Amino acid sequence: MNALAELAATGRIAVRYRVATADVGAVAEAVRIEQTIEYPLELITDGFIRDEVVGQVEDVTQRASGSEFTLSFHPDVAGGELSQLLNLLWGNVSLFECVRVVDVALPDAVLDVFFGPRFGLAGLRVLLDAPHRPLLTTAIKPMGLPAADLGEMAATLAIAGFDIVKDDHGLANQPWAPFRERVRTVSAAVAEANAASGNHCLYMPSLNVPSDRQVEAAYFAKESGAGALLVLPGLAGLDAMRSLADDPALGLPIMAHPSFQGSLVVNADQGLRHGLLFGLLARLAGADLSIFPSHGGRFSFSPEACADIADSCRRPLGGIAPIWPAPGGGMTLERVDEIANFYGLDVALLIGGALHRGNLAANATALAEKVRELGSAPTATMP
Amino acid sequence: MNALAELAATGRIAVRYRVATADVGAVAEAVRIEQTIEYPLELITDGFIRDEVVGQVEDVTQRASGSEFTLSFHPDVAGGELSQLLNLLWGNVSLFECVRVVDVALPDAVLDVFFGPRFGLAGLRVLLDAPHRPLLTTAIKPMGLPAADLGEMAATLAIAGFDIVKDDHGLANQPWAPFRERVRTVSAAVAEANAASGNHCLYMPSLNVPSDRQVEAAYFAKESGAGALLVLPGLAGLDAMRSLADDPALGLPIMAHPSFQGSLVVNADQGLRHGLLFGLLARLAGADLSIFPSHGGRFSFSPEACADIADSCRRPLGGIAPIWPAPGGGMTLERVDEIANFYGLDVALLIGGALHRGNLAANATALAEKVRELGSAPTATMP
Numbered sequence: 001m002n003a004l005a006e007l008a009a010t011g012r013i014a015v016r017y018r019v020a021t022a023d024v025g026a027v028a029e030a031v032r033i034e035q036t037i038e039y040p041l042e043l044i045t046d047g048f049i050r051d052e053v054v055g056q057v058e059d060v061t062q063r064a065s066g067s068e069f070t071l072s073f074h075p076d077v078a079g080g081e082l083s084q085l086l087n088l089l090w091g092n093v094s095l096f097e098c099v100r101v102v103d104v105a106l107p108d109a110v111l112d113v114f115f116g117p118r119f120g121l122a123g124l125r126v127l128l129d130a131p132h133r134p135l136l137t138t139a140i141k142p143m144g145l146p147a148a149d150l151g152e153m154a155a156t157l158a159i160a161g162f163d164i165v166k167d168d169h170g171l172a173n174q175p176w177a178p179f180r181e182r183v184r185t186v187s188a189a190v191a192e193a194n195a196a197s198g199n200h201c202l203y204m205p206s207l208n209v210p211s212d213r214q215v216e217a218a219y220f221a222k223e224s225g226a227g228a229l230l231v232l233p234g235l236a237g238l239d240a241m242r243s244l245a246d247d248p249a250l251g252l253p254i255m256a257h258p259s260f261q262g263s264l265v266v267n268a269d270q271g272l273r274h275g276l277l278f279g280l281l282a283r284l285a286g287a288d289l290s291i292f293p294s295h296g297g298r299f300s301f302s303p304e305a306c307a308d309i310a311d312s313c314r315r316p317l318g319g320i321a322p323i324w325p326a327p328g329g330g331m332t333l334e335r336v337d338e339i340a341n342f343y344g345l346d347v348a349l350l351i352g353g354a355l356h357r358g359n360l361a362a363n364a365t366a367l368a369e370k371v372r373e374l375g376s377a378p379t380a381t382m383p
Numbered sequence: 384m385n386a387l388a389e390l391a392a393t394g395r396i397a398v399r400y401r402v403a404t405a406d407v408g409a410v411a412e413a414v415r416i417e418q419t420i421e422y423p424l425e426l427i428t429d430g431f432i433r434d435e436v437v438g439q440v441e442d443v444t445q446r447a448s449g450s451e452f453t454l455s456f457h458p459d460v461a462g463g464e465l466s467q468l469l470n471l472l473w474g475n476v477s478l479f480e481c482v483r484v485v486d487v488a489l490p491d492a493v494l495d496v497f498f499g500p501r502f503g504l505a506g507l508r509v510l511l512d513a514p515h516r517p518l519l520t521t522a523i524k525p526m527g528l529p530a531a532d533l534g535e536m537a538a539t540l541a542i543a544g545f546d547i548v549k550d551d552h553g554l555a556n557q558p559w560a561p562f563r564e565r566v567r568t569v570s571a572a573v574a575e576a577n578a579a580s581g582n583h584c585l586y587m588p589s590l591n592v593p594s595d596r597q598v599e600a601a602y603f604a605k606e607s608g609a610g611a612l613l614v615l616p617g618l619a620g621l622d623a624m625r626s627l628a629d630d631p632a633l634g635l636p637i638m639a640h641p642s643f644q645g646s647l648v649v650n651a652d653q654g655l656r657h658g659l660l661f662g663l664l665a666r667l668a669g670a671d672l673s674i675f676p677s678h679g680g681r682f683s684f685s686p687e688a689c690a691d692i693a694d695s696c697r698r699p700l701g702g703i704a705p706i707w708p709a710p711g712g713g714m715t716l717e718r719v720d721e722i723a724n725f726y727g728l729d730v731a732l733l734i735g736g737a738l739h740r741g742n743l744a745a746n747a748t749a750l751a752e753k754v755r756e757l758g759s760a761p762t763a764t765m766p
Contacts, residue, residue, distance in 0.1 A: 035553070036525075036526055036553065037524060037525030037526050037527065037551075038522070038524055038525065038526075038551055038553065038735070038736060039524050039525035039736040039739065040736050040737070040739065040740065043736070043739055043740065044525065046527065046528075048527060049525060049526075049527035049528070052527075053525070053526055053527035053559075076557055076558055076559075077526070077553075077557065079555035079556045079557040080556060081555055081556055081591075081592070081593055082593070083555065083591055083592065083593060083594070083615070083618050083619070084553065084555035084556070084557075084591055086618055086643060087552070087553055087555070087591060087615065087618060087642050087643065088553070090643055091552070091553065091615075091617075091618075091642035091643055092641075092642060092645075093645075094617070094641075094642070094643050094644060094645030094646050094649075095641060095644075095645035095649060095676055095683075096645065096649070097649045097650070139421070141420060141421055141422050142419075142420030142421065142422035142427065142432055142436070143419055143420050143421075143432075143436055143460070144420065144429065144431065144432035144435075144436035145429075145432070168420075168421055169470070169474070169475075170418070170419065170421065170460075170467065170470055170471070170474065172462035172464055172466065172467035172470070173462045173463060173464055173467070174459055174460065174462040174467075175459055176436075176459075208464075208466055208467055208470060209464070209466065210464050210465070210466060210622055210625075210626065211466070211620055211622040211623040211625070211626045212598075212623075212626035212629075215595075232466070232470065232474075234474075234477070235466050235469055235470060235474075235620060235621075235622065236466070236620050236622075236623075237594055237618060237619050237620035237623060238618075239593055239594040239618065239619075240594040240595075240619075240620060240623070242593075242594070243593065243594045243595035246595075258475075258477075258478060259470050259474035259475060259477070260469060260470065260473055260474055260477050261477060261478075262475075262476075262477030262478035262479065263477050263646040263647050263650065263653055263654045264646050266477075266478060266479070266480045266653065267480070267646065267650040267653055270646055270649065270650055271646045293478055352421070353421060353422040353423050353426070354423070356422065356423065356426055357423065357426065
């Protein structure tokens with residue numbers, strides 16, 4: 001058990017920060033105040049507030065570069081709610097230029113508040129009748145196509161054997177394929193394709209909708225026959241995703257899209273470690289699958305960041321189920337073996353626009369066959 | 384009229400990007416695809432999609448450092464909704480390490496979709512009976528105090544002449560002062576203080592609440608007598624703030640808090656220009672006041688960034704009202720003249736914990752008198 005996990009085992013919220021300035025001790029002092037009382041510490045006369053409510057410095061490690069420190073917090077500071085937990089982890093400190101959160105450990109008292117993903121790794125394997133292999137997912141696109149064309153494309157992918165066919169996340173309520181028309185049309189097309197093929201493809205509309213219509217849109221999707229939901233937590237808010245996942249009457253698998261979240265992770269000296277955002281927080285917020293740009297593309301995460309995300313999606317986390325890392329970007333038939341070797345079989349492959357070079361049906365079928373071979377190969381192992 | 388405004392005048396959404404890599408042309412090509420069709424351009428046979436839906440490169444300016452390019456987009460790509468407009472401006476491109484949005488110009492067709500702030504600069508001057516002077520605001524704190532103590536503190540500030548007394552944004556639903564108890568207690572205390580003093584102080588609870596209880600919490604606050612709302616758009620989502628501002632039955636002024644938003648602006652080569660987030664987007668999303676850390680503190684924005692935010696809050700923007708820049712951090716009685724000289728009188732001063740050094744009532748009264756003097760001084764001018 002590492003030092004953070006040991007702190008969490010004592011019931012404290014533990015956060016490890018890396019600091020790109022010389023005066024790590026001063027930053028640690030500033031952060032423990034800024035994230036809790038925002039008040040001059042020397043004016044606090046109440047012993048409980050000074051000793052329990054204010055964050056405590058647990059460790060300061062000064063290095064020539066990349067100094068680190070650990071704070072711990074009373075679990076009640078998080079108030080039993082995801083929004084305040086997020087605020088505690090990365091609220092005001094997000095305004096500091098030189099601080100990155102590199103690790104978080106949560107005590108059971110905090111983890112137990114969250115249901116996490118409704119399906120997760122195991123639940124989607126059952127739902128999709130895919131006991132061993134990677135999942136195969138892609139998006140209908142490009143923006144500008146009418147709903148009927150998007151429906152035809154989705155049907156082709158469903159018949160080929162794709163597990164999830166999602167809206168491109170930028171499909172919103174544009175005049176070319178308005179939300180309701182698109183969801184109705186594509187849901188019907190995928191249902192028909194499933195009936196004809198015996199496949200279990202889920203159509204996943206993008207809930208890129210106004211905040212005050214999100215619940216209505218989610219239920220409209222369900223009632224139209226859509227089998228899953230794509231949520232953009234960088235725009236909708238992580239807690240809005242959590243509220244959809246927690247709704248038992250809705251009960252649809254959720255995939256998180258990283259739109260608008262990039263600045264939280266891509267700046268080396270600032271933000272959150274990749275796996276914390278796309279693994280830990282995605283799970284607390286109820287995602288069953290977590291999209292990120294896989295290594296190997298032109299503007300993509302490093303192999304280390306990708307491995308961190310995959311590990312953070314799947315490692316033990318109290319009673320919260322493991323979820324599917326969904327690497328996207330630059331995925332082709334030729335790279336499937338490489339990608340499965342890197343991520344293992346508990347991965348949802350998100351295939352991009354290259355699928356459309358040549359014949360879509362033939363490309364999609366070849367990919368689906370390739371992925372099914374992976375699941376039955378006796379040598380397939382987890383990394 | 385600058386080049387971006389000229390593009391907007393032709394009906395296009397115009398976005399200017401700065402790029403920290405050598406190959407600016409390739410980045411421009413990647414971004415115009417990534418933010419729209421996410422599909423190989425050479426496979427597009429439909430002329431409308433290729434010419435209208437895909438972003439267009441309007442200008443590429445290569446420099447030894449800080450190359451820039453301008454893209455323009457068909458207004459329908461934004462789909463008439465804030466969430467998709469945000470996705471267009473900073474969705475997938477947020478995952479690029481080397482790109483910063485430095486300017487945005489929106490055509491009337493897009494601006495006209497948004498109501499913007501319900502009160503804005505002028506509306507709050509009427510509501511608070513403050514025709515000329517800066518507004519004076521602060522937070523009740525620290526976290527850990529019971530509701531009764533917070534109420535007493537709020538009453539002291541209301542009697543002293545503060546315009547807005549907000550919850551510290553980290554006050555959520557902690558056991559020491561749960562949301563409903565706190566809102567009820569502090570609202571009553573401020574109402575009593577106003578009745579006794581003849582002042583117009585607004586108590587502004589923090590809507591740091593679960594997403595699915597945000598509307599209920601806002602109405603609970605209103606029905607309890609709270610006069611305004613603090614929203615955390617970095618956690619709740621900018622569009623959730625917009626939905627609260629747009630609700631005519633709610634009708635309360637809204638202050639935006641920058642929690643969780645820092646990574647969007649503080650990395651020099653990545654993210655959004657400060658004024659775009661805390662000015663333009665805050666206004667589109669309905670904030671009446673926009674908080675940011677003013678220059679002069681230890682971990683605060685530069686004077687240039689602060690001036691940019693203040694200008695972006697107050698400059699003409701179609702039919703969308705100007706709003707209050709609300710600089711916070713390191714504000715003391717001694718700095719009021721300097722701050723008013725920098726920002727002018729159309730500013731909401733957010734006074735921090737230093738107010739509590741010594742006697743709160745005396746400090747608060749001195750500040751309120753000082754701010755009222757500013758509003759009546761014949762030499763007071765806008766910068």
